[in-house]
Amino acid sequence: MSPDLRTRLGSVHLDNPVLTAAGCAGTGRELAAFFDISRIGAVITKSVMLEPRAGRPAPRVAETPSGMLSATGLQGPGVEVFLQRDLPWLLSRGGRAGVSLAGSGVAEYAELARRVSEAPGVSFLEVNLSCANPSDQGRHFTDDPREAARVVHAVRSHARSDVPVFAKLAADVPDPVALAEACAEARADGLSLVNTVRGMAIDPRSLRPAVAGGMGGVSGPAIRPIAVGCVYEVHAALPELPIIGSGGVRTGADVLEFLAAGASAAAVGTVNFHDPSACVRILREVEEALTEHGVRRVADVIGAAHRPMGAPLGGADAPGGA
């Protein structure tokens, strides 16, 4: 019998735990050339902003070992086009939509939360907090748990109450657990861990930064241990809060790793660039791996790494079990 792949993100029920990570799958249109996007758990869209945004100059990406460095600067058409064109398209294909929001201030996040959550068919919101905070000398909102909490609180207050809000956090902060707790206190319904890790690559020929912005975000399998560690620590501190894990997911085994660390779903990011069919391949691999482990339900694996050695998968005390 094939295992039960269903999972829950707070009040949201998903068919399976394989999602796309924000900024790595557009709104699903490009990937739809390669597979039926209604088959995956959800598409987390590219971060939406209020106004159109041209992003950063090229070069925007550089290859790094088992990953990439990128600085695209949140290029996008703005919320109006998103709501009129991109979101309806995704829903028309039977896709589940998690919408990532990016603002340049608390008020902008609040307005985005209101407008996007009122659009029919939005399953959940993800708050991209790795944006420059103009009232904090351009540092990211995640650099200060109080600033992150202000944004999360504003989004939660302005979003429709039945649309869960996930705070997407960075791992390269002094205390990820304290940041997660601040977001939980601000009534985040869940967390999305992790965003890219700040870094730089230098072009060996020019000896200048390889991307135009200088600094960029590192993603891909290179950061997976950082992401898994962050999920593990945060789940240990906040076991009730659902987590979307992301950071270098490439195979079904990687999804299981995130689930065992405490995530309820895992988002595929940079690997979509490498392998546009990755999501459906990974979904198949998850199913095969669960069968191999003799596990009946995805829910039984969530948090498995926190249980004592020898504890059966799917035991009665398993947290996250339905």
Place this chain on the structure above:
Amino acid sequence: MSDFGPVQIRCPVLSVRRVDAYYAITVVAPQIAERFRAGQFVAVAVGGEASAMLLRRPFAVHDVKPDYGGTVEFLFSVRGAGTSWLSERRSRDLLDVVGPLGRPFPLPRDPVNCALVGGGSGGAPLFPLAHALRRRGCRVDFLLGGASADRVFSAITARRVAETATFTTDDGSFGVRGPVTAPLGRVIEEARSDVVYACGPMPMLREAGAVAARHGIPLQVAVEETMACGTGLCMSCVVPVVGEDGVTRMVRACVDGPVFRGERVRFDDVGTIPFDALGAPGWKARPEPGDGMADRAAG
């Protein structure tokens, strides 16, 4: 999912050969070959299944043949670990290839005279274009340039398919010394060209655009931008292009291009975000009609 969109396939390598300074790999890929139109490209994964190199390498398609159900050939030069790995592939090795990608060259409805200008490996996509144009009864005049003789490839094919073929090198080791755009004006006049097709580095495309504009004929360019995926996801290959509404947008070379109308590309602003591009820091949304009324009423 559609019959016209790209496919991702693991396809066997038929041959790997040196072509002067370049390598040419031919893969057996019927689904790509049957969908392909001149100007489109493929994106190839490098380094094998658990590769640490995650970015796909985009290559223009140089030739498509019906053998073995359909083969696709692309050219590349070895620039780093990824292309070095590719150059070491052998017959029957499998390659993960996505394609055909991007918008093809638009073809004229009538049998017109076409000048094809290629710089370096930018000459590659012009060969399937030349064949398609000839099939429509168009006259083709080829101009191919490179840094040195070993970077001007397929000269024999160019001579065969084209009415005239002009070659240039930077060092004068083959053909005329100088940039490939230098003889373009003369070729346009002698061949009475109606349209120019160009592929190569941005400065070359800009110059080709200037020459075409002086002669009052349209130009189609295929740009060669750095890409991470080739499928439109990563937003890394953006170029400032003026839309039909007169608004400049940062568009993706992979899905909105690589072929653009020459006069639409803001060559001088490539590598920057023009201040008036949609969503640039200096960009302002056009005021709503209602706003203007309010201003007048208030003023």
